Amino acid sequence: MRTIYSILYVNLNAALNERVSIGLLVSNGSKNYFKFSSDKLLALKGILSDERYRLIKSYLKSIEKDLGKAAADANKLISERDFKNDWINERYLGYLSKYSNNIIQFSEPKVIDINLEDNTFKRIFEKYIFKYAEETNIAPAFNVHAIVKKKLFPKIAERVNIEKTLTSTDFENLFAPIDIDFIGVNGIPVAGQTIDFEKQHYFLENDVARFVSLTKAIELEDNSRGKYFVLGREPQKKTNKNHLLWEQIRDTEFLEFVDVDEVGIIEEYIQKNNVKPFFE
Structure with a gap:
């Protein structure tokens, strides 16, 4: 099955092409994975304006929420073949890589020959983005x-x-x-x-x-x-x-x-x- 991935970057200086990888989107047409590094985003906070930081965080969260809802909907269907996120495809990701706004930039989608599973996504994430922080369903206790x-x-x-x-x-x-x-x-x-x-x-x-x-x-x-x-x-x-x-x-x-x-x-x-x- 054809698997594609696109790296999401935060643009620091568009004129000098300074950017930092912040998230990863991987899809094989039936499975979609997305994750961004909260630790890396927090590290960038000191060099971003408060408004820009909030916009970036909100944008990444909206993608995360979109895929999370879509995945939940997919679980209700008879088969994965009946489900897809319409915008997660090679053509549209290619479009985003050329015409996305100044907040987040998508890389040109690339094809990778792998069996897309949790472990393979984790390896790709750690190669291109940052250390993979495991998510849990239990919110950590905090005051x-x-x-x-x-x-x-x-x-x-x-x-x-x-x-x-x-x-x-x-x-x-x-x-x-x-x-x-x-x-x-x-x-x-x-x-x-x-x-x-x-x-x-x-x-x-x-x-x-x-x-x-x-x-x-x-x-x-x-x-x-x-x-x-x-x-x-x-x-x-x-x-x-x-x-x-x-x-x-x-x-x-x-x-x-x-x-x-x-x-x-x-x-x-x-x-x-x-x-x-x-x-x-």
């Missing part, structure tokens, strides 16, 4: 607050109040005490709260409601709109209620969601806008 505390707090500690307990003494319309991750001011109030979207839904709703109540109490006190960040990570989609709440927060204009791997966005905002501690 979102610990990540934020390590990555962000040391960089903003002089400009905001960190891990402060607020009460009605601080804001008259705050009816219950709340522990806030950080709070500052730059003409308008600026605050951020880490939220674990993998929590049981009842407790998640409570955390969100308490933070929203705080923002309202702050704005009633100062009679001005503020800048409010929610730090966290997208929950697994099997937790439908949690994921729906995450989507609502991500899409609202009132709050700005920031992934815990991208807390540099907050650091940049605080420095650029000369934020100072809210409380002396």
Whole structure:
């Protein structure tokens, strides 16, 4: 069976043709494999703008999601011959290699004489991309607050109040005490709260409601709109209620969601806008 592969590159400098391999797509017409190196992408973060990094990550994730859904659909069919991703073929990949945008560049698809299986894909990936990191169905345990505390707090500690307990003494319309991750001011109030979207839904709703109540109490006190960040990570989609709440927060204009791997966005905002501690 004819097997083709295409390497995906991140363009660093189109004029000088500087690029870094980031992902691999392999297909034999009935089986499709795709993987990108999260470790390599993270290593590039320091030399990419935040916007470009997010676009690249989103683009790679969209391919991963597309193939993952297609593979699940294929499992429902009678035979693999009845299934294919219409865009994964030699002709279209050749087109992408010539006309794809500046974010990700596909290499010209090449034919390789192999029996396409998990192990052969792994060998090709390690040859052209990076060390193969095994994926598991169990998400690794992590503490979102610990990540934020390590990555962000040391960089903003002089400009905001960190891990402060607020009460009605601080804001008259705050009816219950709340522990806030950080709070500052730059003409308008600026605050951020880490939220674990993998929590049981009842407790998640409570955390969100308490933070929203705080923002309202702050704005009633100062009679001005503020800048409010929610730090966290997208929950697994099997937790439908949690994921729906995450989507609502991500899409609202009132709050700005920031992934815990991208807390540099907050650091940049605080420095650029000369934020100072809210409380002396």
